[in-house]
Amino acid sequence: MFDVNEVRKDFPMIQNNKDLIYFDSGATSFKPKCVIDAVMDYYTLYNSNIHRGDYDISVKVSKEYDDTRKTIARFIGADDPRCIVFTSGSTSALNLVAYNFGNSFLKQGDVILTSQVEHASNILPWFKAAEKAKAKIEYVPLNADATFDLKKYEDCFAQGNIKVVVLPHVSNVMGYIYPVKKIAEIAHAHGALVSIDGAQGVPHVKVDVKDLDIDFLSFSSHKMLGPAGAGVLYGKYDLLDRMEPLMYGGDSNARFYNDGTIILKGVPEKFESGTPCIEGVLGMNEAARYLMDLGMENVEEYGRYLTRYFIEKLEKLDNVEIYNPRSEAGIVSFNLKGIFAQDAASYFNKCGVALRSGTHCAKLIHNIINVTESLRATFNVYNTTEEIDRFVEIIRDTTIEKCVDSIL
C-alpha cells in the first residue's frame, strides 16, 4: 500500500489549498505534478503539431503521442495499441460506439440492454441509436439497492434479440463494481456485444480488457488524474475496423478524390480527425504511469477502505440517509434528513468541503433510490481518513437552519 501523505505531496492542488477538503473527484480529479509538468513541457519545450511536421520537435511530439497508446494499452491490459482510440473523453467515445450501432450494427426490433443507473453520456447516444435503427431500449432489472443480479440479467436474454449490452463498470452514483466479466460472458453466449462505460471504473479499479473480454471500453483522462480534453475508446480490433468515424478531416484520411471518394487510414487513425488535445494525451500518459506506479490493486484497495470508513461513520449518525451502503469504489451517495441536497452542499462549501449535489447526470436513478437529488462524496488516492473525520463532525452538527443561513 502507498503512503497517502507522500501521495499528497505530489498534488499541487492539495499543497495550495490546505483548508479544502475535496470530495468531488468523481466529477474531476486533481492532477499530480508529473502530469502538470508533461503539459508544461509540451508547451514550453516542443510545442508543435503531431503527424504533420518533418522537423525534430514535431517528430518528438508525434512519437510521444503514439507511445501513449502503448502506455494506455498496458494500463488496461490490451495487447494491441491500435485498439486505443484517442477521443476528447468518455462522452465522445460512448457516442462513437452508439453512432455506429445506430447506423450499421442494429436493425429494426433489435434490443439495446442497459440500466437505469446510466450517466446521460452512456444512455442518450443509445436513445438516438435506437431511434435511428428502430431498435428498442430495455433496462436490466437491478436489485432494490441497485446491485447487479446476474440471474435477472441472464433472464433478459430469453427474448433472443438483444444485440448490445450497455452498462457502467462502476455506477457514478452507486459506486458498485458491476461484474463485467460475467456480464460479457453471458452477453457473448447470446451473440450480443458489450460496451462498458469505464469513466468511473478505470480510475479506481484494475482493468484488464482481455480478461474481462469486453468489446468496448470508454473512459476520460480528467477523472484518472490526467488533463481534461482527452479520453479513450478501447475496442476489439475487428469491431473498430468495421466502424465509421464520427468526424472526417485532416490526419484520418490517406487520400481523397474529385469524385468524393475518401480512402481512410486504418484503426485508430481513421477516428482521429483534426488536431487532437495533444497536451491532454501526453498528460494522460503520465497519469496512467503514475497510477501504475502506485499499483492499481492498491488504488482499488485504498478506495474501498475510504468508502467503508466513511459509510461506517455515516451509519452512526441519525440525521443521514445512505443510498449505497455497499458501495466499493470511492462513491457515497446520501442525504441529510429533511435537508435539500443543494442546500446542504452550499453549507458544506462554507465549511470548506467540496462535494457534488443533484442528479449526477443519472436522471433515471430516482427509479432506484427514490430521490431525485442526493449528495455525492467521491474519493481518490489523495484523500484521507482525517478529512473524512472532519467532514463527519460537520455533518453531525448540520441543521436546516445552518443550511438556510448559509445561502441567505
Ligand SMILES: Cc1ncc(COP(=O)(O)O)c(C=O)c1O
Ligand atoms: C459514469 C460516467 N460516464 C460518463 C461520464 C462522462 O464523462 P466526460 O464528461 O468526461 O465525457 C461521466 C462523468 O461524470 C461519468 O461519471
